[in-house]
Amino acid sequence: MNSNVGSPFFTDFDINNELDWQMSRAEKYCIINLLQFLKPDVAIEIGTFKGGSLQVINEFSNHIYSIDISEAPRKFLQVGFNKVQFRVGQSHLIIDGIFKEIEDKNQKLEFILVDGDHSKIGVKRDLESILAYPHKNKVTILLHDSFNPQCRAGIKSVNYSNYPNVSYVELDYITGSFWHNKSYREMWGGFAMIVIDPNMKGEALNLSSQEHLFRRAYLSSIHLIKDPFHFLVPFKQKIFKKLGLRQKTDIYTDF
Numbered sequence: 140m141n142s143n144v145g146s147p148f149f150t151d152f153d154i155n156n157e158l159d160w161q162m163s164r165a166e167k168y169c170i171i172n173l174l175q176f177l178k179p180d181v182a183i184e185i186g187t188f189k190g191g192s193l194q195v196i197n198e199f200s201n202h203i204y205s206i207d208i209s210e211a212p213r214k215f216l217q218v219g220f221n222k223v224q225f226r227v228g229q230s231h232l233i234i235d236g237i238f239k240e241i242e243d244k245n246q247k248l249e250f251i252l253v254d255g256d257h258s259k260i261g262v263k264r265d266l267e268s269i270l271a272y273p274h275k276n277k278v279t280i281l282l283h284d285s286f287n288p289q290c291r292a293g294i295k296s297v298n299y300s301n302y303p304n305v306s307y308v309e310l311d312y313i314t315g316s317f318w319h320n321k322s323y324r325e326m327w328g329g330f331a332m333i334v335i336d337p338n339m340k341g342e343a344l345n346l347s348s349q350e351h352l353f354r355r356a357y358l359s360s361i362h363l364i365k366d367p368f369h370f371l372v373p374f375k376q377k378i379f380k381k382l383g384l385r386q387k388t389d390i391y392t393d394f
């Protein structure tokens with residue numbers, strides 16, 4: 140998603156346009172307003188990239204952990220973001236340790252942005268490792284790209300009834316985009332929201348308010364043709380690497 144879709148943009152928040160921010164106008168408005176309201180004691184971001192979303196999290200949170208599988212974001216951003224603890228690794232393997240660290244410090248985790256591995260299994264792993272932890276207070280989670288069929292399937296594949304402290308699940312908190320810029324017939328963007336509330340009693344509200352829009356777009360999308368062959372992606376990555384060819388996703392790890 141191109142970062143310049145925000146202009147003109149109306150906010151008191153001083154956006155640094157030099158930080159590539161892979162979110163749409165609606166998503167930017169949402170996350171700025173949400174964090175301005177929540178003012179989290181601690182926030183975690185999965186998927187740092189070039190610090191676009193991190194700049195907002197950094198502004199409104201007391202303590203921040205930002206996780207990326209690549210070393211590049213830490214090297215690129217540490218100087219400008221001295222309040223942020225950059226962690227390098229696979230998010231689903233290291234996030235539990237971060238939860239424990241926050242608890243040991245008597246801090247309060249209140250916000251998580253999930254924007255890392257966008258495959259169905261990747262999203263599922265991230266979500267399950269977040270939900271399995273016995274959180275002591277309310278945590279608001281935003282998941283980016285819930286309009287992308289792979290991400291959406293990952294979010295949907297979690298059995299929320301296994302986690303009694305989940306009070307709210309909405310796949311289309313912010314609706315995504317179809318055929319955005321040059322992404323030929325692709326579906327990206329959107330925010331799902333999940334709320335963990337340890338005082339939760341009763342049944343969670345489980346919504347996908349734009350499911351009809353999602354299905355209509357899916358029928359005209361390239362995902363219909365591409366996604367059945369998704370299992371070939373690891374082979375393609377290996378072949379490209381062997382041949383020394385650049386892939387679309389290299390921009391995330393190599394900058």
Ligand SMILES: C[S@@+](CC[C@H](N)C(=O)[O-])C[C@H]1O[C@@H](n2cnc3c(N)ncnc32)[C@H](O)[C@@H]1O
Pocket residue numbers: 159160161162185186187188189190191192193206207208209228229230231254255256257261391392
């Ligand atoms: C779409 S970008 C994040 C964009 C950023 N949040 C923003 O709005 O500007 C996704 C990032 O997730 C990272 N990533 C991919 N898989 C990951 C994983 N398993 N664990 C941690 N980070 C991962 C990538 O290296 C990439 O930097």
